[in-house]
Amino acid sequence: MSVHAIENAAPGLWTLAWRRLRADRLAMAALAVVGAWLVLIALSALGLVAADWEEEVGAHYAPPSFVGAPAARTESAGATQAARDNPFDPLAADIAALRSQLPGGGAAPERRATLPFGADKWGHDVLKKTVKGAETSIVVGLVAALVAVGIGTLFGALSGYWGGVVDDAFTWLYNVFTAIPSILMILTVAAVLQHKGVTTVVLILGLTGWTGPYRLIRAEYMKHKAREYVLAAQAIGASHWRRMFAHIFPNASHVALVQVSILVVGFIKAEVILSFLGFGVPVGVVSWGSMLNEAQNELLLGKWWQLAAAASAMAILVTAFSLFADALRDALDPKVK
Secondary structure (H helix, E strand, O other), rough: OOHHHOOOOOOOOHHHHHHHHOHHHHHHHHHHOOOOOOHHHHHHHOOOOOOOOOOEEOOOOOEEEEOOOOOOOOOHHHHHHHHHHHOOOOOHHHHHHHHOOOOOOOOOOOOOOOOOOOEEOOOOEEHHHHHHHHHHHHHHHHHHHHHHHHHHHHHHHHHHHHHHHHHHHHHHHHHHHOOHHHHHHHHHHHHHHOOOHHHHHHHHHHHHOOOOHHOOOOOHHHHOOHOOOOOOOHHOOOOHHHHHHHHHHHHHHHHHHHHHHHHHHHHHHHHHHHHOOOOOOOOOOHHHHHHHHHHHHHHHOOOOOHHHHHHHHHHHHHHHHEEEEEHHHHHHHOOOO
């Protein structure tokens, strides 16, 4: 083929999709926001950002800096010593002995009265806690979406390609899962697994979220299996697995990619719901859901900043991811010229 013919060749699906995405300023802005979050959680996973989120650096419920510090309530040295020497406290001597063994002779570390986004009841920096929580929530959303799309793609490929009894079996399983409301299915699987952990949350969401990708991939395989290029591959002796995943899947991969981008948003929100209800991450692991769970008690005390930080971070990421997913779906739509 001549160089001129190559230059005049029609661009492929992915080239056209990228051109459409670049022309959409809102989609590129959303992609930039999503990319910034992914870079942030990568730095967090490497320990370069928010590694010390568990340190008690602020006063209990220290307000955000833009709110201002509350009225100072300090104790004099004499009052502190009097409290330590209280004869009615049977543990005073033991506590004093333990404090004397701490570095610095038991002196309490100095805590800040305010922090950029405030502190929780233990004095943890809410900003660092939000970043660390983003690492958990986003990783759960991404990995669970990959698991769900992987299962849905495998089942859809087998069902759509083979048809017959295989298709009937997978369609029956699909109908069973879709007959139950998704939130009830998620809570049922969570109650059966019981063990709390990030891996458990990923399995819960992945094992219950494959139905949407399955339906779309099955339709793609039913459409492509009778086309000329698949029949030509059969004529030259290509195996069934090669026809399924080397010939048909590249032409259906855009559907799987769009499903991943859509499911990530839903699974991030589902993780928040699970952690809020107590079925999510265990104690000692922070996520946006666990932060919202803590914040419901803090609101009764008028401490709103942890709720605002977690909800704002989630809203920004989910909105950006949703906009990008919609733009990606439109860009990969072959009907769009």
